[in-house]
Amino acid sequence: MEQVTFTPRRGRVEAIEPLDADEARRAIHAAEAALLDERRMLDGDELATLARVPDESVPALAALAHQVRLAWCGPQVEVEGILSAKTGGCPEDCHFCSQSSAFDTPVKATPFLDTDEVLAAAQETAALGASEFCIVLAIKGPDERTMQRILELVPIVKERTGLNVAVSAGILSEDQARRLAEGGVHRYNHNLETARSHFSRIVTTHTWDERADTCALVRRYGMELCCGVLLGMGETTEQRVELLLQLREVDPAEVPVNFLNPRPGTPLGDMPLTEPLEAIRWIALCRLALPSVILRYAGGREVTLRDLQALGMTSGINALIVGNYLTTLGRSPEEDLQMLADLRMPVGALSAAI
Amino acid sequence: MDPTARCTGCGRPRAECDGCARELDPPRFCPTCGTRLAVVVTPAGYRGRCREHGPVVTGRS
Ligand code: SF4
Ligand SMILES: [Zn+2]
Ligand SMILES: [Zn+2]
Numbered sequence: 001m002e003q004v005t006f007t008p009r010r011g012r013v014e015a016i017e018p019l020d021a022d023e024a025r026r027a028i029h030a031a032e033a034a035l036l037d038e039r040r041m042l043d044g045d046e047l048a049t050l051a052r053v054p055d056e057s058v059p060a061l062a063a064l065a066h067q068v069r070l071a072w073c074g075p076q077v078e079v080e081g082i083l084s085a086k087t088g089g090c091p092e093d094c095h096f097c098s099q100s101s102a103f104d105t106p107v108k109a110t111p112f113l114d115t116d117e118v119l120a121a122a123q124e125t126a127a128l129g130a131s132e133f134c135i136v137l138a139i140k141g142p143d144e145r146t147m148q149r150i151l152e153l154v155p156i157v158k159e160r161t162g163l164n165v166a167v168s169a170g171i172l173s174e175d176q177a178r179r180l181a182e183g184g185v186h187r188y189n190h191n192l193e194t195a196r197s198h199f200s201r202i203v204t205t206h207t208w209d210e211r212a213d214t215c216a217l218v219r220r221y222g223m224e225l226c227c228g229v230l231l232g233m234g235e236t237t238e239q240r241v242e243l244l245l246q247l248r249e250v251d252p253a254e255v256p257v258n259f260l261n262p263r264p265g266t267p268l269g270d271m272p273l274t275e276p277l278e279a280i281r282w283i284a285l286c287r288l289a290l291p292s293v294i295l296r297y298a299g300g301r302e303v304t305l306r307d308l309q310a311l312g313m314t315s316g317i318n319a320l321i322v323g324n325y326l327t328t329l330g331r332s333p334e335e336d337l338q339m340l341a342d343l344r345m346p347v348g349a350l351s352a353a354i
Numbered sequence: 355m356d357p358t359a360r361c362t363g364c365g366r367p368r369a370e371c372d373g374c375a376r377e378l379d380p381p382r383f384c385p386t387c388g389t390r391l392a393v394v395v396t397p398a399g400y401r402g403r404c405r406e407h408g409p410v411v412t413g414r415s
Contacts, residue, residue, distance in 0.1 A: 081397035106364070106382035108390040117394070124398040264376075302378055323397035329378040332414070333398065 016052055016237050024057040028064055035068045035291055041248075047289055048241050051281075058281045065284035065316035072291040077340055078319035078350040080132035080166070080296070081125030084326035085153075086112045086146075090138040092170075092205045094193070096233060098263040098327055099138040105265035107327050112137070112146070118153055119160060126161040128322050128333045131349035133157060134166035134189060134226075136326055140206070141171035151183040158184060164349065166226060171210055177217035187254060188218040191228035195239040196246055202233055202268075215250040224351075228256035228298060231282055232274040240282060244289035253351070254319065255293045257286055259300035261328060273300075276308045280315050287316025294318060294350045299325045310339050319350065360388035362411065381411045 019027060027049045034040050042050070053061055084099075089109030093102040101109070113121075118135065125133045135153060142150065146169065154165045167180060168189035180188060192211055193199070199208035218225045227250055229243055247255060259279055262271045274282075279301075287295055296319035297312060305312055309331075322333045330336075340347060359368060363375030365383030375381065380393050384404035391402035391410065402411040 083396055087393075087395075106390060108382075108392050110392045110394065113394065121396040124396055128397065130397075303376075324395045324400065327380075327393070327395055329380055329395070329400065331378075 018054040019049070019052045019057075021054065021056065024053040025060070027053065028057065028060050031288060032064050032067070035064075035288065036071055041291065042288060044241060044245050047244060047285065048238070050288060051237050051241055051285060053281075055277055058277050058284070061288075062280050062284045062311065062315035065287035066314045068291050069287055069295070069316050069318050073294070073318050073350065075346055076318065076348040076350055077313070077345045078132065078294055078296070079128065079130040079322050079336075079347050080134060080319065081121070081128060081130045081323055082134040082136055082321055082326065083113075083118065083121040083125075084138065085118055085135045086110070086137040086139065087327065088138055091140050092203065094203045095267040096193075096202065096230060096260055096263065098266060100266070103266045105263060112149055115153060115156060119157060122157045122161045122163060122165075125323070126163055129337065129347055130322055131164060131347075132166055132187070133161065133163040134168060134187070136168040136189070137170070138326075139170050141173075142169045142176060147176060147179065150185075151179065154184050168226075170214075171206065172214045172217055174217055177214075177221045177223070181221035181223045185223050187224040187226045189226040189228070189256070190214045190218065191230065191256070191258075192243065192246060192250065193228070193230045194233055194235055195243040197242060198233070198235045198239045212246075212250055215252070219251065224253040225250065226254040226256065227252035228254075228258055228296075229286070230258040230260060230299075231279070232260035232271065232300075232304075233268060234271065240285070244285065247290060252290075253294060254296060255286060255290060256296040256298035256321070257283060257317070258298045259304040261300040261303050274304050276305050279304050280308060280311055283312050283317060284315045296320060299328070302331050310343065313339065313343055313345065355386055357386050357410070360385050365389065380413065384410055386410065 087110045088099045088107045090099045098105040098107045122133045164186040166187035196208045259274045361371035362381030365388035380400040393402040399414045
């Protein structure tokens with residue numbers, strides 16, 4: 001396999017000239033007029049300009065993103081739990097992932113959990129006040145046996161917990177997308193992860209276009225598309241803006257925002273964490289680029305944002321994954337629920353049809 | 355059988371590693387024998403099972 005060599009960068013993307021304070025103020029005002037008064041989307045140039053506001057202006061950018069979220073989505077915050085129901089041993093080589101069999105990582109492959117285990121995890125999720133439960137499988141795409149397991153689990157989980165059930169099982173064929181939709185899958189997760197122009201440095205076993213194809217199938221068959229990003233993999237500012245515009249094209253209902261949590265043994269294991277204020281900048285830009293999506297706090301937020309986690313909630317985020325992630329742990333659900341209560345943000349299900 | 359003999363972050367003997375698991379990583383190696391654990395992470399907890407020593411670690415988020 002091709003070895004990637006990453007020039008170590010600091011946890012922020014530089015090389016672009018920041019705006020001065022006046023330019024930044026004007027750019028933020030112009031974005032406010034567009035998104036709140038005219039109710040129109042920003043174009044690529046406007047987003048690229050906003051990406052260049054200086055650090056001092058990031059809180060103002062974030063404040064606008066919060067206003068945009070309230071105006072386009074309302075005050076509700078959606079809470080979701082996720083479960084890795086089949087862990088490790090994945091034939092793909094996503095260079096950030098501890099579950100790829102291409103890398104020697106501490107994650108041991110484990111087979112598909114049985115129904116009782118999945119159900120118990122869903123019940124834990126319901127007890128935390130969540131409305132959505134996502135069953136995640138570390139596979140390239142489902143084989144027939146896996147399809148049957150998913151189609152058997154979804155109605156059981158739904159019926160026994162009342163939760164909406166989401167699935168993440170890799171690349172789908174047209175027929176598989178149709179069957180999952182008919183089988184009651186509420187949302188299907190398939191991340192773009194990174195910009196098309198950066199993708200081949202991160203994954204060599206499948207293409208960005210294959211990912212976009214599955215995203216299109218998910219929507220065609222009437223499931224809500226959950227399509228996330230993973231920031232901090234050495235992409236440039238331009239590539240982040242590119243990614244935002246590409247996300248718009250696949251038109252997801254939900255966008256989980258992940259920050260790279262470098263995993264030992266993976267090619268990206270030595271990458272630096274994204275700096276907290278840089279993470280806030282890009283959360284805000286995600287909201288300004290995608291005003292109506294469900295923008296979800298996902299993996300890496302604890303280690304990346306540290307004490308700025310509450311700030312993300314007023315920078316455009318309106319959903320979060322509660323509790324643990326797939327192979328790593330989250331902070332305690334009580335802390336997140338307390339944070340939402342302190343911010344006076346009501347918890348409830350959000351929908352693409354808002 | 356010493357259930358503290360090994361580092362649960364890398365599996366090496368305690369004399370060689372005094373604990374290297376990153377914050378918010380569940381234990382990945384058996385504290386007794388240092389082999390890789392089958393770890394199940396759920397929204398509210400985790401559990402790790404050693405092929406030799408059975409269920410050896412559990413915890414919450
Ligand atoms: S397809 Fe998913 S599980 Fe497999 S290596 Fe890529 S990110 Fe990891
Ligand atoms: Zn160690
Ligand atoms: Zn053991």
